[in-house]
Amino acid sequence: MMKYITYILIGFFFGIIMYKSEAASWFRIYEMFEFGSFHMYGIIGSALILGILGVQFIKRNNIKAMGGGEMQLKPKNKSVPRYLIGGIIFGLGWALAGACPGPMYVLAGSGYISILIVIAAALLGTFMYGLLRNRLPH
Numbered sequence: 065m066m067k068y069i070t071y072i073l074i075g076f077f078f079g080i081i082m083y084k085s086e087a088a089s090w091f092r093i094y095e096m097f098e099f100g101s102f103h104m105y106g107i108i109g110s111a112l113i114l115g116i117l118g119v120q121f122i123k124r125n126n127i128k129a130m131g132g133g134e135m136q137l138k139p140k141n142k143s144v145p146r147y148l149i150g151g152i153i154f155g156l157g158w159a160l161a162g163a164c165p166g167p168m169y170v171l172a173g174s175g176y177i178s179i180l181i182v183i184a185a186a187l188l189g190t191f192m193y194g195l196l197r198n199r200l201p202h
Contacts, residue, residue, distance in 0.1 A: 079170045088167035088174070097159055157186070 086092045087107050096104035121127075158164045161182045163171060168186065171179040 078166075079173055082167055082170045083174060088163065088170040090162035093158070093162050093167075157189075161185075 082088045085107055087104065092101070092104050095101045154164075161168070163179065163182065165186060168179055168183050172183060
């Protein structure tokens with residue numbers, strides 16, 4: 065039970081940071097796609113650098129998951145079309161909705177009720193992918 069409280073607190077803290085940094089702002093996202101400001105690129109670049117440093121720290125110190133379990137990673141198909149098509153679909157959804165998955169929930173928590181339509185569509189798309197995944201080319 066304690067680990068779930070930890071996850072909720074981390075998510076709550078992350079949501080506050082997303083909101084206060086304006087990473088959940090539709091205007092900032094729109095501005096980024098127009099190459100009008102460095103703001104979002106700075107946030108994404110900072111997250112990338114911190115992510116790389118964090119993963120290296122975890123690997124070098126052999127840190128385990130919170131539950132003590134082993135992480136088992138299956139080898140992935142690293143074909144270019146797979147990532148190209150997935151990236152295009154993700155980018156189009158991000159541009160049309162004005163939010164990627166993390167900020168969608170931040171916006172819902174901030175009281176922007178219309179984002180619930182976007183969340184429902186994202187969940188439906190994920191569900192449809194789950195149904196069709198075995199039929200898609202690997």
